[in-house]
Amino acid sequence: MSSVNRAPVFCVAVLVTASLSGCVSTVSGTALRGQSAGPVSPDVPTLTETDLERVLLTAGEVNGVMGATGIRVTASSQNMSDNSDGVSDVDCLGAIYGAEQLVYQGSDWSAVRDQVLQEPTADNAHWVEQIAVLFPTTEKAQAFVDKSRATWQKCGGTSIDIDNSDVHSTWKIDQPDVSGDILTQVSVQRNAGGWGCQHALTSASNVVVEAWACSNSIADEARAIAADMIKKAAKN
Template structure:
């Protein structure tokens, strides 16, 4: 299969397995409305740097626990609205990490091309995860979304993961990463970031414009990770991630 649009046909619906072939290899795993990012966002090459602090992340959030995670995920109606879709359905739900490091040509870039990966979160002390994939139920699905919420013992752990992700994504920018048996190549673009959000776009080579945006943001002792994939992707993953943070219980 030469294009990402049909690359899902023979795959399971596990987020990492699916995205490995269609969406930059993310467990993937994006803008009908304007992106909700604030602050000065800029391209980063090589080493991740920051400009002015973001303004969209709430500061009045106490430490969260596992019971809060399900409330963070967006509904299928919200996901369809952001993606400009009407037929997406939830096709996968997980409460554990996976490991697809053997499926990428550069394991150091695993965090830039897959989501909810055990090796990527190793050492952060994470305590719970919710991972969900949504797409059209047909083989030729035009949209693919993954949303992941990860809980840590303290805010410092969430910040550590955010900073580590920024450095990895920046190092992997402007590279083509092979996924699976090398049949799929994903071209990673420059990292975009401010103090509270990092995003990166990737396009599958030879797939007629199929691409994905990947986003990570954080609040308190929580990080959220989003993938949004399709043929005309802009900032939908950033919008999904921001909306997930808006769902965080204030208690």
């Protein structure tokens, strides 16, 4: 499968060739609040590439977190993407996109599974991306999270311009919450009626998971998705 060129944070893109569709930012509606996640489970075994599929949530599980009923998988990939040319500050690429080739470059990752889920309509009320990335060791997975923490903190409080095809948007990146096992950061699209996304990132054993959850009233849904992914990774 070809590498995808998606827009998890600026959800207005019309993408091509196995790319992951973004979400319309003008839709109304309210998502249910995601429950705050507990600590990441320490009992995750060493994973192989064949384990990555079971780390991802089902569409039904994502609907439950997002307080929706019509969300389904709309795109998937087994490759990193490259959106580095479309952001105004490439140093903040990892804070505004997930599963980016440039962000993971040099980290020694070996495999990735990436899915986008949303309502299959033009006016979708939710947009979710879930990503599982395999590393050779626990230490290298944790090192990637530590590097990401520093990037998110550096980019917090800034605004990023994104250009994709004929679409331009500006996103305000909030300060991250790096106090727990799961890093989270919220970004809000300017002049989009409250449309925003929470980004979550953590690791357990030799896997890193990323989650994006977007809606008009986003809360802690991405953190809940990431926590549930780790729980699934812990199951033998």
